[in-house]
Amino acid sequence: MSSNLYPGLLVVISGPSGVGKTTICHALVDRLGAQLSVSATTRPAGSGERNGEDYLFLSAQQFKQHLDDGDFLEHAQVFGHSYGTLTGPVMEALQAGRIVVLEIDVNGAKQIHQRFDRAKMFLILPPAPASLSDRLNTRRRDARTVIAERLAKADGEVRFARESGCYDYTIVNDNLEEAINQIVTIINQEKEKSQNDRRPQV
Ligand code: ADP
Numbered sequence: 001m002s003s004n005l006y007p008g009l010l011v012v013i014s015g016p017s018g019v020g021k022t023t024i025c026h027a028l029v030d031r032l033g034a035q036l037s038v039s040a041t042t043r044p045a046g047s048g049e050r051n052g053e054d055y056l057f058l059s060a061q062q063f064k065q066h067l068d069d070g071d072f073l074e075h076a077q078v079f080g081h082s083y084g085t086l087t088g089p090v091m092e093a094l095q096a097g098r099i100v101v102l103e104i105d106v107n108g109a110k111q112i113h114q115r116f117d118r119a120k121m122f123l124i125l126p127p128a129p130a131s132l133s134d135r136l137n138t139r140r141r142d143a144r145t146v147i148a149e150r151l152a153k154a155d156g157e158v159r160f161a162r163e164s165g166c167y168d169y170t171i172v173n174d175n176l177e178e179a180i181n182q183i184v185t186i187i188n189q190e191k192e193k194s195q196n197d198r199r200p201q202v
């Protein structure tokens with residue numbers, strides 16, 4: 001997609017499970033008034049998750065219907081389930097000049113990177129591998145087997161993400177506030193840059 005077709009800013013946040021992506025994305029909503037894209041998924045809702053707010057929880061058949069109808073901006077299989085970003089709300093918000101945040105895996109990020117040359121891509125990393133296990137267990141959302149599967153895949157995911165070459169920024173989420181501040185600062189700079197680029201030259 002041409003870089004000048006929409007006035008908003010598309011932001012992608014990726015990283016291994018438990019690194020703090022969702023926490024950071026909610027902070028971007030609070031701090032920047034960003035719009036968080038609500039993904040569709042076939043995975044079952046975890047403890048405390050609400051349909052339509054955390055995700056659109058769909059059956060495999062419903063997901064396939066959206067896929068067949070060409071409704072997804074990107075989609076991928078992650079941990080054995082389908083996940084996808086619906087095009088409509090994202091494009092509407094970008095056209096309205098909003099900052100739109102996608103919390104998606106690296107396969108989805110690659111698709112966005114190819115289609116949106118102005119998207120800003122962030123890879124979030126833990127300070128140490130052990131912090132993922134601590135955080136996933138503290139979160140109490142997933143069953144123990146689900147957590148074990150996610151931890152087993154974390155190293156490979158990070159390697160694949162680094163090798164993808166599609167991330168502009170790597171942020172270590174050690175101190176949460178510091179990580180959020182770094183991302184907020186970068187997004188504000190990028191927003192200003194894109195506004196300057198769009199100003200008519202005199
Ligand atoms: P993800 O979306 O990447 O799977 P979450 O945002 O759900 O991760 O965070 C997993 C858990 O880790 C949550 O309980 C969250 O409060 C906690 N957490 C997030 N960032 C930090 C941090 N910097 N230090 C300690 N705990 C954190």
Ligand code: 5GP
Pocket residue numbers: 013014015016017021039040043074075076078079083084085103104105106107108109
């Ligand atoms: P979770 O099940 O923990 O919410 O998410 C699991 C993984 O799926 C995370 O890496 C998350 O970023 C990714 N994910 C969530 N929504 C989407 C989406 O719409 N598209 C893609 N490609 N990945 C997603």
